[in-house]
Amino acid sequence: MDALLTALADPARWRLVGLLAERPRSVGVLAQLAGARQPQTTKHLQTLERAGVVTSQRTGQRRVYALQADPLRELATALNRLADTVDQAGAYEAFGQHGLSLAAERLAADEPGWADARSFKFQRSIAGSPDLVWRHLTEPALLERWWTPDDLRISELVFEARPGGRLLLEYRDAEDLDGTDQIAGRAEGVVTAVRPGEHLAYRNSPLLPDGSHAFTAHVDLALRPSGTGTELDVDFRITGSTVESADFIAGIELGFGQSLDQLAAAVAASTDTPRSTP
Template sequence: MDVLLAALADPARRRLVTLLAERPRPVGVLAELAGARQPQTTKHLQTLERAGLVTAQRTGQRRVYALQPGPLRELAAEVSRLAEAAERAGADFARHGLSLDAERLAAAADGWADDRSFRFHRSLTGPADQVWRHLTEAALLARWWTPDDLRVSQLVFEARPGGRIVQEYRDAEDLGGTDVVVGRAEGAVVEVRPGEHLRYRLSPLLPDGSVAFTAHVEFELRPTSAGTGLDVHYRITDSTIDSADFVAGIELGFGQSLDKLAATVSQRSLT
């Protein structure tokens, strides 16, 4: 693929490929149509031939070149896969961008997002006790408690009333800790009913260490025929003007985290 892309990187060679896509042509005609000297054209055609893009036949005194469709189809398939991946990733990026613009516009004064709430539901395949462990044990929490592009780099979760919560997160690919910390949040557990109900408050911190807002998060678990039904209520208080970027990411980011939770529990249920 690298050889193919290198061969197509030159505009003169792409012009020859375009001409040969119409029909096979001899070197002299290609040079004339491309507005180039024949020796240059021959060199370009040799490069294209080494890349597998063209093949040649000698007919009398003429050397006629034809385009090979196979490598172009492979390139088209690879570009199509990249485009589809970019479309999937770009959809969330664009959605988050729209949310950022809207929340920044709405954040006109402190308290602007107070009592804003979000509700989530997930049907999980594991039993309630297994789901509970993923909600309260730090080692299991770290597997899912961030959106797709982030990872937990520090986590404290003391699953008792008044217990301390610390969550620090970095870029998912920053395994060496060379980039900046993306975010940090601190809070406390409020209510615990093992296997049934968990409530805590958690405050994302601004770069200066002050509170952006306080999230009041409640998890309700109930057994179902397929495993466990999970309902989450996420409510905001103490919002500051500077919390707009955090608020903009809640629906998408927390939703992605819960999707990771569902996938993690499902995998453990199969083992």
């Protein structure tokens, strides 16, 4: 497959493939139709033959080349398989949505405070008791399982579940296992309200490269029991927005929504594993 892709990548050889798709042709005729010199055409055809996409035979004084259909079908199958993988994964749909949001927010970020009236509301029905959900919201070992979007992982986390408690979150690409890639983001904040099993609030500020705050997120989470587990309501409010905060704010709705989906999945999975008794 590598040899085939290399052979087809050259525009001149691709032109010859198109001509041979119509019918077998001699080297001289192919050179005329392609507008190239015959020695160059011969070299290109030899490359295509080594890759298995064309075959040749001598007829009298001429060498005639013909296209092989099977390698092209195999390539088409491989490309279709890749396209199907993209469609099934759904990641590129989110990537496209995020791109549109980036463009809109960058256009709107024209002065400090541009997004200070912005708020986002989220709601999730979670298959777990309020106590279990609370543990996932406040215990660092459980927070690590969900508190980033799908494509990120937590590399450093501090969460002190008490009023005035410190909050620190650093995250990297989920596939950056050895930490050689750049940090994807870092945020710091403080816990402002704690009522176990019922209410949690904190302030959280993503950091810009110079260490200053991009904006401050005021996050308020309310839990209430339901017949199937817990209803979680989240209010996400922005203050102190800077012009440089546009890229961060563009990802809130999609990214925080993905995190809450992962929270629901983590809680549902943990209901199958009883908590160990100290």
